[in-house]
Amino acid sequence: MKIHIQGGRLIDPAANVDAEQDLYIAAGKIVGVGRAPADFHANKTIDARGMIVCPGLVDLSARLREPGYEYKATLESELAAATAGGVTSLVCPPDTDPVLDEPGLVEMLKFRAHKLNQTHVYPLGALTVGLKGEALTEMGQLTEAGCVGFSQAEAPIHDTKVLQRAMQYAQTFGFTLWLRPEDPFLGGGVAASGAVASRLGLSGVSVIAETVRLHTIFELIRATGARVHLCRLSSAAGLELVRQARKEGLPVSCDVNIHHVSLTDMDIGFFNSQMRFTPPLRSTRDRDAIVAALADGTIDALCSDHTPVDDDEKLLPFAEASPGATGLELLLPLTLRWASEHKVPLVRALARITSEPARVIGLNAGSLTAGSAADVCVFDPKQVWKVERSALKSQGKNSPWMGYEMEGRVRTTLICGQIVYEQR
Numbered sequence: 001m002k003i004h005i006q007g008g009r010l011i012d013p014a015a016n017v018d019a020e021q022d023l024y025i026a027a028g029k030i031v032g033v034g035r036a037p038a039d040f041h042a043n044k045t046i047d048a049r050g051m052i053v054c055p056g057l058v059d060l061s062a063r064l065r066e067p068g069y070e071y072k073a074t075l076e077s078e079l080a081a082a083t084a085g086g087v088t089s090l091v092c093p094p095d096t097d098p099v100l101d102e103p104g105l106v107e108m109l110k111f112r113a114h115k116l117n118q119t120h121v122y123p124l125g126a127l128t129v130g131l132k133g134e135a136l137t138e139m140g141q142l143t144e145a146g147c148v149g150f151s152q153a154e155a156p157i158h159d160t161k162v163l164q165r166a167m168q169y170a171q172t173f174g175f176t177l178w179l180r181p182e183d184p185f186l187g188g189g190v191a192a193s194g195a196v197a198s199r200l201g202l203s204g205v206s207v208i209a210e211t212v213r214l215h216t217i218f219e220l221i222r223a224t225g226a227r228v229h230l231c232r233l234s235s236a237a238g239l240e241l242v243r244q245a246r247k248e249g250l251p252v253s254c255d256v257n258i259h260h261v262s263l264t265d266m267d268i269g270f271f272n273s274q275m276r277f278t279p280p281l282r283s284t285r286d287r288d289a290i291v292a293a294l295a296d297g298t299i300d301a302l303c304s305d306h307t308p309v310d311d312d313e314k315l316l317p318f319a320e321a322s323p324g325a326t327g328l329e330l331l332l333p334l335t336l337r338w339a340s341e342h343k344v345p346l347v348r349a350l351a352r353i354t355s356e357p358a359r360v361i362g363l364n365a366g367s368l369t370a371g372s373a374a375d376v377c378v379f380d381p382k383q384v385w386k387v388e389r390s391a392l393k394s395q396g397k398n399s400p401w402m403g404y405e406m407e408g409r410v411r412t413t414l415i416c417g418q419i420v421y422e423q424r
Helices: 075-084 103-116 139-145 160-173 195-200 207-224 236-248 284-296 331-341 346-351 355-361
Strands: 003-006 009-012 017-020 023-026 029-033 044-047 052-055 057-059 087-092 120-123 176-179 227-230 252-257 301-303 376-386 405-415 418-422
Touching: 009 346, 017 346, 052 346, 057 331, 057 355, 075 087, 075 103, 075 405, 075 418, 087 355, 087 405, 103 120, 103 139, 139 160, 160 176, 160 207, 160 227, 207 227, 207 236, 236 252, 236 284, 252 284, 252 355, 301 331, 301 355, 331 346, 331 376, 331 405
Parallel strands: 003 044, 009 052, 057 087, 087 120, 176 227, 227 252, 252 301
Antiparallel strands: 003 023, 009 017, 023 029, 052 376, 376 405, 405 418
16 A cells, blocks of 8 residues: 655654655665655545654553463553554563463464564563573574574573573674563562652662662673663663773663653552552652653663553552553553653753664664655654543553543554555
């Protein structure tokens, strides 16, 4: 199908473009920007006046809950949520049931996702068999099956020797390890250590749980040369260590959960279980450090850390409730909120959810240049909508923003030149 997206404000962070330009699509590719190719006759014209046209969003952490947790969410529901949120590519962690530690499981997941013909799914393979932190998986075979990296998700590796061997193996074959830095012996709490956790009587996770693990990871990188992506950093001290590692030239990248850009531990209020996250919400000082690190480029990407859970798991007392929030449909409006509050140019803000995460994965995505795949998001930056159960396509209705109004909503999502979502 030949599609003409007409009259929109085109923002392409990869090319540093922010201008009113038309977009021309044919055979799943972008064939013209600003000017139509010769003999181009559109089968469909999308009126984008007053809209922003940008690359499809790339999310570095979204749990789809299949296989094994279909009572929480299904591929159908979560990929529908992704397209409604303008997300055209996403990375899913390996903590399913069974764990993604065998090529057949990865191939099955990829096949199921491909059959739905929606958002591109890029699985992370389990770093160790069963995520038990002991024996390494067959990384080469998992890569051939479609894995873009290797992770322990939230499962710890207690034996540093195992992590060193994993890095040595990954460096030899050019694989990337995706690690969330939290020392298993210093972590394990349900809220950030500090005045709020003490007042509420909640077990705390101190900042040193993050920094101690970061020191270990960086020493192992120095010894092995392995490339590591650090997932969902949460503290000012941790970000400063990443900043120093970057200056040293270590091959590291990092992301943060979009909710940590706006919320702090004070938002827990009176045991609001919707505010329970892993890692936990931290202090205002830590939140401000995240905002500063986004501005100076220390943080490469924002991710939704989409974690749908069923209602019963959020109705439990705070310490027993399942952590996480649904986020695929909120990644864009929360990014726009951050950009508006801190006067960040849209081209820079959108880079954190398009071109930069694509670079982290190594995808040829997140761009609207001629010849690239036509993964496109068209959104209305001024449309106000209320976050409520009926407004979310995700099966998970767990969100700290439930009942709040958001500004910015996706009107149309295209994947490989096909319209997969249109707002009704």
